[in-house]
Amino acid sequence: MSEGHKHGPECKEVFALLSQYLDHELPEADCAEIDRHMAGCEPCIAFLNSLRRTVELCHGYAPVEQPAPLDAAVKQRLLDTYRRMVAARDAR
Ligand SMILES: [Zn+2]
Known part of the structure; x- marks a missing residue:
């Protein structure tokens, strides 16, 4: 039997934290924790790919020119x- 990555509760937790990513309410410590999990969990990596921009923000990838938070x-x-975008769409 091969003891691989345990895919389950931990993933759920990570997914829950992702919403906080989006709200920019996630402490750096949790960021690191998610990063760790992502390193060994392909499903989570795939899921997170679409949110990569947000993750980069979370890690402080933003250039020094924009120090102001949202x-x-x-x-x-x-x-x-x-x-506006939605309105333009409805106008069609
Ligand atoms: Zn996972």
């Missing part, structure tokens, strides 16, 4: 852009 104004701007 503040309310920026968030609203993003929402505004999103709304």
Whole structure:
């Protein structure tokens, strides 16, 4: 019997944390923990591939030129852009 990676509860935890990734509410320590798990779990890696940008943000990949965190104004701007896109779509 080969003792491989235990795919189960741990993955669920990681998935749960991913939503926090998106909200930028994940402490660096948890980031490292997820990173560890991802290193040995292909399904999770595949899943995370689509969220890679967010992960990079989480790891502080952002250039020094943009030290400011996401503040309310920026968030609203993003929402505004999103709304526009949706509106344009509905207009068709
Ligand atoms: Zn996993």
